[in-house]
Amino acid sequence: MEHGIDFGEILLAFAAALFGAKLFGELAERVGQPAVLGELLAGILLGPSVLGLVPLSDAIFVLAEVGVVLLLFEVGLETNLEELVRVGAPALTVALAGMLLPFAGGYFVTRALGYEPLTAVFVGAALTATSIGITARVLSELKVLATREGQIILGAAVADDVLGLVILAVVSKVAGGGQIDGVTVARSTGLAIGFLVAAIAVGIPLSRRLVHVVGKASVRGMLGAVCVAFALSVAWAAKKADSAPIVGAFAAGMALARTNRRHDIDHALKPVVDIFAPVFFVYVGAQVNVKLLNPFVAENRPALLLGILLAVIGFLGKFAAGFCAWGKVRRAFIGAGMVPRGEVGLIFASVGLSTKALPDRVFVAVLVAVFATTFVAPPLLKLLRPKPA
């Protein structure tokens, strides 16, 4: 029962994150912006570099991760698998273009500035990610998740997440001094894609059975708790298969969406997501160190300039990828949906830093690019949105 953690600090951080997220979320909506932008800003203010109320501790990390897993579970519940498969080809094209263009741009600019090839590889890789969490949240807020554009963005973001983890596995191996060979790449790719297909194929009959059995139970809150347990299990399996927990949670949601209790599950899940998802967005914002962003401090400027350059490349690469979609769709909106880097870009940057592939200054520049693209996306999506489905 004795623990090395201060539960009081966790209570305070959790409370501050919720108050801050809701206050700034409301303010953001009042000025016509998506609430998630306010939650990210609340995170910057509450994080270690300003008020210090929300620390980047293990405990807050756990609450934030639980939040994003539940959020993607809810997004999966609201996703129509057939529709997602129908947009499969354009979504995959957008995803691939959206990885290739920023990677090439980031690599060449970093090389042109005289950095090592390995550094350039990490910078390029960090720019390939798409934050499915932020995108999905904005699409949901704008009520366009069910539009063709929404489905293409979601499909491309999931593909990006799956492929991004393959790239991470490969560049981590390179940074560790390993060799890349076709077998490793093929194995990682097969595993990541295979998991998603298997999770949905096994998940659909399994979730029908589960909902059927649960329907006979009398204990309070059975349906919601068992479905959340199911999502957590698939998220765990995803992690075991070297994929990401959020991809597993999303797959679990899509499987449960095909049962006859979809609306009841969604009803039980929403209040939980309302309380835990904001912790995730505040946690993402809390990672911004505003001190490094002050342009009046001379030594910040090189990293800031490189960061702005990378942000522009990252933005243009993803935005252009949206125009690779076809059919009667608003391509600019799809491009905007691919722009936010969020947490996945941060994971690349921190792996790069810890393996010393990214020098400190370049690390800060990558963070600037990640956050700039994350913050610009919500208002841009709102501006370019198609009519709700």
Added chain:
Amino acid sequence: MEHGIDFGEILLAFAAALFGAKLFGELAERVGQPAVLGELLAGILLGPSVLGLVPLSDAIFVLAEVGVVLLLFEVGLETNLEELVRVGAPALTVALAGMLLPFAGGYFVTRALGYEPLTAVFVGAALTATSIGITARVLSELKVLATREGQIILGAAVADDVLGLVILAVVSKVAGGGQIDGVTVARSTGLAIGFLVAAIAVGIPLSRRLVHVVGKASVRGMLGAVCVAFALSVAWAAKKADSAPIVGAFAAGMALARTNRRHDIDHALKPVVDIFAPVFFVYVGAQVNVKLLNPFVAENRPALLLGILLAVIGFLGKFAAGFCAWGKVRRAFIGAGMVPRGEVGLIFASVGLSTKALPDRVFVAVLVAVFATTFVAPPLLKLLRPKPA
């Protein structure tokens, strides 16, 4: 973003806790027992001493603590402050008798067996606690929270928790070689009681204001998130004032219960409690080491025998305390409600172990007594319950 924790392990443990809690909860109900008994049993099975799926790690501790804080917040929401004040005198009498009798019994038996006075003080102190979490959960399941008996038990359990923390502060000081003086005891008591009174006095107007302001907001899930943030803040303040977070959360619930949005808040809170409270009960169960309970291992027997003796003393002391209540109430039910020791008894035991006041064998005996009283209470309460209000 790099953390020293394995998020995969947390996902698995969380999923296992939920599945196990709901499965065993349902089975318990099918055999006519409260669901919480099944959740505790699921914890024993899933814990380190049997299956090892739910570790006693910091991350699970955080999720469990969040669960019990939210549970007590919900119990507070369903509690009528006037009714609680009305039963104040009998509740306080029951609480005091329920501390004095087990303490005296535990102290004298331990001394009679030849242990040090300090050891006897810790054993006695560990037997004074009442688990408000388990009691409140059973009362809620039996739908008797609103009866006079339910209110007396709840009031006495809160008083026990508040006074228990005073005792903990005092015995910890003694174990650390410090002196007890009247000033320290008076200061601790005043602080603990003062906090509860202040939290309710300030909390009622504050929560009215909060609900009023939140009513004007348009962001999704505002009311639930802000009220949870309020409860977490009061729980944090309680911890800062050397009281327990659950006491703060309970006070926050009672304050919000007096607003006109009580039912909406309860509605938003229930699904969250359904998912996090089971983690707490599984975590409590997971702390039982079944290996130490095997009577066929000769070296387990002395601790088991002492444990059974302490369990009987702990049971009789609390049960007898119920008969100190007056008015037209079912006294045996009140006594049964005071019996479970749960988490507070464990805190005493672990402080005793870490300060070396409790030898290993006595520590195990105290655990046996804590768990025996915890497990016997739910079926006993069900057996003795009065008619629902």
